Amino acid sequence: MRDFAVAPPAVSPLTGGLADSVFETAARTPTLAVLARRRAPGSATWDEVTAVELRDEVVDLAKGFVASGISPGHRVAIMARTRYEWTVLSYALWAVGAEVVPVYPTSSRDQVEWILRDSACVGVVVEDEQSVMTVGSVCATLPRLRHVWQLDTGALDALARRGEYVPVTTVDSLRRIVLPDSTAVIAYTSGTSGRPLGCALSHRSLASPCDTLLAGWGQTAAPAGEQASVLAFLPFSHVYGLMIQGLCLRGGILMGHEPELGAESLSAALQSFRPTYLYAVPSVFEKIYKNFLRVAQEAGRGALFERAAETARDFAAAVERSRLGRGSGPGFDLRLQHALFERTVYRRLRAALGGRVHRATSGGSPLHRDLSLFYEGIGVYVHDGYGLTETSGGVTMQPLGRERSGTVGQALPGTDIRVADDGEILVRGPSVFQGYVNDEGATRAALRGGWLATGDLGFLDNDGYLTITGRKKDVIITSSGKSVAPAALEQRLRMHPLVHQAVVVGDNRPCVGALITLDPDFLAHWRGNLTLYGESREAREENALREEIARAVAAANSTVSRSESIRAFRILPQPFDQTNGLLTPSMKLRRDSIVRHYAAEIEAMYQARARLPRQAPTEEILSWDDADDVFR
Structure with a gap:
């Protein structure tokens, strides 16, 4: 081993489960605003939910789960966007000792079937009719699945009504037997290659980074004297989103939810919620x-x-x-x-x-x-x-x-x-x-x-x-034996306003190449400001675009050695996304899939480069023939 960093001691260890923080905050500061929810979908008005109100909602849902036969150790999937109900549901499940299995709502039928079967879920909470149909199409392969709750048809109210006759003491008893090392979440990896794996995360492991960050950095979340506030928009289906939720609920930070990740929706939410x-x-x-x-x-x-x-x-x-x-x-x-x-x-x-x-x-x-x-x-x-x-x-x-x-x-x-x-x-x-x-x-x-x-x-x-x-696993080995880590080059390429995504390739090739997609908003703006005249405007525009991207490539190359630099690139007409299977739900690149999907384009890119005469690096990267015109 070359390097070793040992940190100072951590905070006091957890003594119970994650749900305890909801009950402890309600007992300590019952009127503290802990969540905020929109008055109506898309509304700019947010209504605050106090600690005691959240606790009561959690208890009502927990009683409903008990009445539905959910017991300690049972696994229940939540297949929904980042919304208020996600938080209440997860803490209600933890309160009765159940384990939460997050599922991205954009997951394919095969992905849903694999996760629900591999984790042996007995129930799943979905948002809408489309998700119900997805789950329904795989039910025959899921013998343990007994419940499908749909949020948009009032599932939470129905659960609360079902549990009306369950004593509150039952929930208290179940919550108090949850141990720190009990499993709280089965979080599936993004699956950039092969099937996703289910990571078993305990209550202790999820609470530990939250408590450590709150103890050492909590005071930076807001100016002195103000309550900190966070707008949660990252998916709770990803561990990063779960950590944000844990930080807020464990630290008394006001949290709002934004399910839409589009630029306009996120901008409007930031303007109305005004996080610190x-x-x-x-x-x-x-x-x-x-x-x-x-x-x-x-x-x-x-x-x-x-x-x-x-x-x-x-x-x-x-x-x-x-x-x-x-x-x-x-x-x-x-x-x-x-x-x-x-x-x-x-x-x-x-x-x-x-x-x-x-x-x-x-x-x-x-x-x-x-x-x-x-x-x-x-x-x-x-x-x-x-x-x-x-x-x-x-x-x-x-x-x-x-x-x-x-x-x-x-x-x-x-x-x-x-x-x-x-x-x-x-x-x-x-x-x-x-x-x-x-x-x-x-x-x-x-x-x-x-x-x-x-x-x-x-x-x-x-x-x-x-x-x-x-x-x-992403390191590229060129045909000359040079090892290249693509992350730094890709990161630098994305700094250019026109570049949306970049994937560096070059395994068993004579040099490093790159597949590049364009930012649609900035591309439209760039084209609108481009001053070109004559009948061949379209061809001139394509040339100008290639030259602009070549400058981005040259800027990226300035950060690495010549043997690691990008010597060929290809502009792709479509971005990598989940619908074409080239992005994971957590927005990570599926590199192997991208290389297979664009095998012909990659081959053409290297063939075009092979036909170019020897030139200086800058000239080489700026000289592209018609073979690199993806807009033809």
Whole structure:
């Protein structure tokens, strides 16, 4: 082993189950607002739900589950978007000792059948008629499935009525026998290759990162004297979303739910709910930045925004050097520029996020350093953390007052991290999962002497900061034997406003290539501002687009060695998404599927490059013949 980081002791261990926090908060501060729900779908008015009101709803549903025959150890799936009912249902199930199996509502029929059968669910909660039909089509293969509850037809009210005659003491008795090491969630991995595996997560493992983060960073969620608030929009079907829910309910943070992830819906929700803290994934922060740029350009202020963005990054980088003891901080001229843009630009950008967000957390994959510096420079510091399903969420966080952009921070208290000789990150701590359901072989392969082999690659610096460089299984080996980790190149490519997605390829090829999809909103804006004349406008537009993407490729190449650089690329007409099976429900790329799906395009890309004469790198990447015209 090369690197080893041992964290200080963690917080006090859990003594019961996750549902206890709902009951304890209600007893301690009954009138505290813990949830907020829209008065009507799409409404800008939010009604607060107090701790005692939530507890009573949880108890009513728990009684309904008992009356329906749900017992400790039974597994019940929740197949719904991020909505208020998800939270109430999960805590009601935990209150009676049941185990929650999250299922993405966009899952295919085969995925639903596999998860419900593999986890032996006795019940499933769905949102609408379409989901009922999906579950119904596989019921014949699910002999243990006895209940299907549909939210949009009043299932919660029906459950509450069914449990009216169950004594409250029954729920109390069941809740009190739930142990910290009892399984709380069976969370299925995204399944980027092969069938998804069910990760058994205990009440202790789910509570541990939440309690540690609240103890060390909870005070940063809102200004002093204000109640913190979080808009939950990431799927609760993913462990990141579950961690956000746990943080809010365990920390007395007001939580609202937004089920729609579209730009307009999310923007409207941020404006009306006005959170103090933002949790998102890098693609959301990238999209927000691109929207800022697009809106500025449409208003004729694109150059002003780009100067403001550059100043924000420079200012944040100088502040970072100062707090790390490596510099004196921003100089007079930079502080003056930053103050000017604060009055004219930055406060307006923060207003677009609701006006109260001053800190945020990014997770799911690494956040590009330039993007982190931009947000810090406009007054919203974004902590970049690291975790995975098998660790019940986060295992690292940026130390307060010593934040370092471009890394995912240091190990959480109570968690140990080390890096193996091949660069794989190993984790040990209270949040590590219990194992994979029905797959002892996979469990033994992942858990090695108490250490979880994450499959991620990275390194620890001398101060214990962890940097993620990619996934072990994603490393590309070119025909010359060069190993290339694609994550950094893909991340840099996505920084260009026109680039939506990027997949680096090159296994057994003479050089590295890239498949690129375009951001539809920014593409429309770019085309509208393109000044081209003559009858051949369409051909000129295609050439201009290829040249613009070639500049993005050249910028990405500037961050790596020549042997690792992208020497060929292909612009694809359609994005990777779940409907074509090229994205997981958690928005991760299914690389093997993408390579198979676009095998012909990849072959044509390399054939076109082989026909090009030898040129300097910049000339080579900017010279493409008709074979690379995907718009023909």
